[in-house]
Amino acid sequence: MHEWAIAMSVVSSVEKWSTEKNVRVGKVILSVPSLSMLEVEILREAFDVIKKDSKIADAKLEIRLRDQEFSCRVCGNKFTLGDIKPQLEQVLKDYGEENPLHIVPALITAFAKCPKCGSNDFDVDTSIKVEAIEL
Numbered sequence: 001m002h003e004w005a006i007a008m009s010v011v012s013s014v015e016k017w018s019t020e021k022n023v024r025v026g027k028v029i030l031s032v033p034s035l036s037m038l039e040v041e042i043l044r045e046a047f048d049v050i051k052k053d054s055k056i057a058d059a060k061l062e063i064r065l066r067d068q069e070f071s072c073r074v075c076g077n078k079f080t081l082g083d084i085k086p087q088l089e090q091v092l093k094d095y096g097e098e099n100p101l102h103i104v105p106a107l108i109t110a111f112a113k114c115p116k117c118g119s120n121d122f123d124v125d126t127s128i129k130v131e132a133i134e135l
């Protein structure tokens with residue numbers, strides 16, 4: 001996937017920030033949605049390689065998983081994975097070990113509905129955010 005592109009943009013934006021503020025970065029904390037298809041180990045490896053040629057060569061990377069969020073395009077309701085867990089448990093029951101969500105989390109809109117209005121037209125938040133920077 002696009003782990004290397006993500007690592008590249010994280011390093012360059014943090015580097016730019018640290019140059020502007022004239023500070024030395026000790027740690028970068030990234031937050032990643034829990035349903036992301038991201039390979040955390042590849043991201044970490046990419047970060048370590050890319051940072052070597054940057055001004056944040058000593059910075060460590062911490063990756064935190066955050067509760068997956070969704071927002072309904074019909075009623076605007078925002079909800080999390082926990083809110084639709086009962087619906088997903090039904091899928092697990094129907095499909096057992098071979099449940100399709102285990103293989104392709106993006107399929108979630110095919111199996112779950114907005115808890116408020118029942119629409120399955122909702123956005124899955126896939127953004128990778130720099131949550132904090134420690135000096």
Ligand SMILES: [Zn+2]
Pocket residue numbers: 072073074075076077114115116117118119
């Ligand atoms: Zn809705």
